[in-house]
Structures are given as structure tokens and as C-alpha cells.
Amino acid sequence: MAVRLVVTYEVGFMHFDILTLFPGLFAGVFEESILKRAREAGLVTIALHNIRDYATGRHRVTDDAPYGGGGGMIMKPEPLFAAVEAVLGEQLGSVPVILLTPKGRLFTQRVARELSRQRRLLLICGRYEGVDERVHRYLATDEISIGDYVLAGGEIPAMVVVEAVTRLIPGVLGDPGATFEDSHAEGLLEYPHYTRPPVFRGHAVPEVLLSGHHAQIVRWRRQQALRRTWEQRPDLLSSARLTDEDWAYLRQLQAEQESQAGGNCNTLGHETEATDLPTL
Ligand code: ADE
Secondary structure, three states: OOOOOOOOOOOOOEEEEEEEOOHHHHHHHHOOHHHHHHHHOOOEEEEEEEHHHHOOOOOOOOEEOOOOOOOOOEEOHHHHHHHHHHHHHHHOOOOOEEEEEEEEEEOOHHHHHHHHOOOEEEEEEOEOOEEOHHHHHHOOOEEEEOOOOOOOEOHHHHHHHHHHHHOOOOOOOOOOOOOOOOOOOOOOOOOOOOOOOOEEOOEEOOHHHHOOOHHHHHHHHHHHHHHHHHHHOHHHHHHOOOOHHHHHHHHHHHHHHHHOOOOOEOOOOOEOOOOOOOOO
16 A cells, blocks of 8 residues: 655745835845745735825825924824725734834844734834834834844834744745754854865864764754854843753853953953853
8 A cells, every 4th residue: 555645834924014105125125035935925925005105285294393392303193094094904903013113122033933923014114213102102013123223214124024024934935944943043043054165265164064973963063053152142041942961061161261361252352241151
């Protein structure tokens, strides 16, 4: 009797609505590479909405001077409320309305995963000095910042969110395991990758990767991920899922560092204060 092995891949879907004053900024990013493929495969649809189309009056004004004085212009609430209500229609109230703003919660891989479970997201790109507070309070259901720096607007942050979320949608990446080993997926930075040639300009690929010894490779990769995180982002260690063996390796790294002259210089040579391990 023939046994048929059926492999099924889970496939997801997501619709993004993006409200922006500059829809042209998105062309290149959405028409190349992963987002292009995801759209062509019907896994993702993206609708760009020009906020100016929802402004009224002859000049379709979308910004105004701040009450109380001060520099810069503020995005008016009326066009944003009108746009969100028209775009979402009956789905208003059941779709996350995300304002991209440096005042938002920090966008991390965990947030990307959380958003990837939705079927539809609406992103509002702020511009100018800011957005009227009533949009923050009564229209947005979530506020996201992509980092502690200020950009000219929310368009690039929206692209970041769309790409990070899209690659987590089942079916978008060829290899379903690919997102599992990502940097940050397990709370650690990813281990180093190498490909051919085995020696490039005198720099050889680590022997263990050529050994074919799977268990040793897994162990080496784990240690490299731990080392890299300890060197570059020690703040991540306290919330990463670590085994007793991981902690033993980290203590060994710390002991090596302490025995070296200079004490608090890590292997990259820049000063760190945070390489002390969180206490167990
Ligand atoms: N708009 C301007 N700067 C931003 C940031 N860092 N994150 C999200 N939106 C922004």
C-alpha cells in the first residue's frame, strides 16, 4: 500500500490601510522584493489613502498653527477622523488604528508578532510637528514608535511596520522556520552566518561549521548568539529564555572579561557598563 505524505503549510492574510500625505513615498518599497511577492501571492493587500482627499475647502488644508503658540504646524483632526471613518466604514471599532509617532510604544519583534495575528491594520502617518491630541486620544487605538529618534514623518515607520509584520504572515517566507531563528525571535541576537568561499581574503569560516557535526554546530551557534547579545545588547539578557547551560557560558564570558586588563571594555573595545549579568 502506498503511503502518501501530505505536507500542508499554514497560509495567512493581511490587509493594510495607510493614511499619508505622501503616498508616492511608498512606491519603491512596496513594489520590490518581499512585499511585492507577498502582494502578488495574494497574502497581503495594501491600500494607500491620501489624507488630503479627506480635507475640505478650496485648499484642502491638513495642518494649522498650534494653540498656545510655538513653532511648527500641527495636523488637523478633521481630515484624519474623516479618512479613518470613510476607510473603515462598518469595521470602525474592530480594526486597530495605529498612529506612528515618536510618542508611541516601542516597536519590537514582539509587537510585530502581536500585529501579525490581525487580519487588517490601519496605519496613520503623522507629519509636521505633530498631530492634534484628539487624534491620539479618540481616534488611534494604538501608538507606535520605531525608535528613540525623530523622523520627518510616519511614512518610513509605517514601511518598517508593514515589512516586519508581513514577513511573519504564514506563507510569505519560503521556509516556515526562517522567522523562528531571527535575531530577537528568541530574545537573543542571531548567531553569525557564513557561506562559500571557505576562506575569503585570508578570513576562514569557523571550522565547526564545516565539520558536519550537527550537535556541535547547534551549540556553537547558541554560544555565539549569547556572546553577541552580551556584547551588543546586554539589556536583552534579563528577558531572554535561557537555560542553566546558557548562564554557565555567560558567567564564563564575564570571568574572561574580568581577568583581562581594563575590566569594563568588551571585545569590541567600546565602554560598556551593562555587561554585568543579571543576578540569578
Ligand atoms: N514619526 C517621527 N518619528 C517617528 C518615530 N521614531 N517612530 C514613529 N513615528 C515617527
